Every structure is written in C-alpha cells, then in structure tokens.
Amino acid sequence: AQTVTQSQPEMSVQEAETVTLSCTYDTSESDYYLFWYKQPPSRQMILVIRQEAYKQQNATENRFSVNFQKAAKSFSLKISDSQLGDAAMYFCAYRSLKETSGSRLTFGEGTQLTVNP
Amino acid sequence: EPEVTQTPSHQVTQMGQEVILRCVPISNHLYFYWYRQILGQKVEFLVSFYNNEISEKSEIFDDQFSVERPDGSNFTLKIRSTKLEDSAMYFCASKRRLYNEQFFGPGTRLTVL
Structure with missing residues (x-):
C-alpha cells in the first residue's frame, strides 16, 4: 500500500517570502499522480497543483511550483511571493493508476501554513 | 463555478443512532467519493x-x-449504528470521467456522544 508523509506539521512564512512544504511518499508503482490540496479555514479542499509521474518537468501554477524527485519519492511544494490568503492546511496526496486501486486519494498528514504580515 | 455541497455542516447524534450525510456532487460528474478525517x-x-x-x-x-444515489443529484452516506469513533469530518468529492481532479465539498462534522 502507498503511504504519504508530510513531516512538517506547521510552517510559517512572511508575506511576500517563499516557503517550501515537504512531502515524501512510498510506492512500488511507476505510474501515478501526485497532488497538493489546500484546505483554508472554510474547510473546502481545493486542488493547488498536480504532477503526473511520467512527466519529468515540474508542474507550475502561477506562484505555486513543485520539485518532483521521482527516484527520491519526494514531492515538495514551493509557494513564491506568499500572500495572506495562502494561509491554510496543505495536503499532499497520491493517486495510483492501477485499475484495482480505483481513483482513491491517499493523503499525508497535512502541513498548517501560517502567513505573517 | 459549480461546487460540491454537503448537508448538514454539523451533525450531533447519540451513539447507536443512524445518521445520513448528504452530498450534492457537481452535476456532470460521474465518480463520487467519501473520505473522513x-x-x-x-x-x-x-x-x-x-x-x-x-x-x-x-x-x-x-x-x-x-x-446511495437515491436520485439524479444526491449522494448519501449512511452510518447505521454510530460509534464514538465515528466522530470525524466527512468529506464528499466528485470527479468527471477521464479527469484526475476530485472536487471536494466543505465537509460535515459528525459528533457522536
């Protein structure tokens, strides 16, 4: 079974600065997807960014980018020019591409990000 | 923009009672999920x-x-006889066919006393 680990329960960053959230995962599969979800205080989880394992190029979405290291099974999220609205719980998630695994997401523990003005 | 909705936002129940948590997925989605936290x-x-x-x-x-999906719009999770350890946040999610992103609802907080 796959596992996802986020070793930073809490992180803080100054507004306009850059912060990196860590995620590692364990899998024996070669094809899968990785996601970062953001859960603000309103509790609705929102997809931030997605990475397909077969793609070597790191995904980027505006101020959000990932550092995907497949061999190391590492998938960190970098937030540039942090804004107050970025404050939230961030979850890393894994999705297998095996048919038997369906499309379930396996989540990490989450990292609570605080943005200081 | 369409959203997944869930009702109620908070449910308090006594141990042993049945609860039904309701979700309305996004209308053109075909895959539905329940998660808990x-x-x-x-x-x-x-x-x-x-x-x-x-x-x-x-x-x-x-x-x-x-x-159950009792009609064309609702997706429900029933817990027949709740236990204390069922206390959690329950999230519904839905997904379009051939797309990877699951869209999550705001969650229902279930408290079992």
Whole structure:
C-alpha cells in the first residue's frame, strides 16, 4: 500500500517570502499522480497543483511550483511571493493508476501554513 | 463555478443512532467519493461510487456504512449504528470521467456522544 508523509506539521512564512512544504511518499508503482490540496479555514479542499509521474518537468501554477524527485519519492511544494490568503492546511496526496486501486486519494498528514504580515 | 455541497455542516447524534450525510456532487460528474478525517489525523478514503455501484471501498467501510444515489443529484452516506469513533469530518468529492481532479465539498462534522 502507498503511504504519504508530510513531516512538517506547521510552517510559517512572511508575506511576500517563499516557503517550501515537504512531502515524501512510498510506492512500488511507476505510474501515478501526485497532488497538493489546500484546505483554508472554510474547510473546502481545493486542488493547488498536480504532477503526473511520467512527466519529468515540474508542474507550475502561477506562484505555486513543485520539485518532483521521482527516484527520491519526494514531492515538495514551493509557494513564491506568499500572500495572506495562502494561509491554510496543505495536503499532499497520491493517486495510483492501477485499475484495482480505483481513483482513491491517499493523503499525508497535512502541513498548517501560517502567513505573517 | 459549480461546487460540491454537503448537508448538514454539523451533525450531533447519540451513539447507536443512524445518521445520513448528504452530498450534492457537481452535476456532470460521474465518480463520487467519501473520505473522513478524524480530528488530528489524516484524511482517509472510505468509498468510491460509479455507475450506481461501489467501485472501491476501504477497510474502514464496513457493514455499518452504506452509500446511495437515491436520485439524479444526491449522494448519501449512511452510518447505521454510530460509534464514538465515528466522530470525524466527512468529506464528499466528485470527479468527471477521464479527469484526475476530485472536487471536494466543505465537509460535515459528525459528533457522536
């Protein structure tokens, strides 16, 4: 079974600065997807960014980018020019591409990000 | 923009009672999911549903749980006889066919006393 680990329960960053959230995962599969979800205080989880394992190029979405290291099974999220609205719980998630695994997401523990003005 | 909605936002029940948590997925989505998050723990997969049947379920999803899509819009999770350890946030999610992103609802906080 796959596992996802986020070793930073809490992180803080100054507004306009850059912060990196860590995620590692364990899998024996070669094809899968990785996601970062953001859960603000309103509790609705929102997809931030997605990475397909077969793609070597790191995904980027505006101020959000990932550092995907497949061999190391590492998938960190970098937030540039942090804004107050970025404050939230961030979850890393894994999705297998095996048919038997369906499309379930396996989540990490989450990292609570605080943005200081 | 369409959103997944869930009702109620908070449900308090007595141990042993049945509860039904309701979700309205995004209208053109075909895959539906329930996840739960016990306070301080990871978000855990419970069940996925496609084409009017369960496509996958986790070890957590035992005989006390059931899901249903009673009409064209609602997707429900029933817990037949709640236990204290069922207290958690329950999230519904839905997904379009051939797309990877699951869209989550705001969650229902279930408190079992």
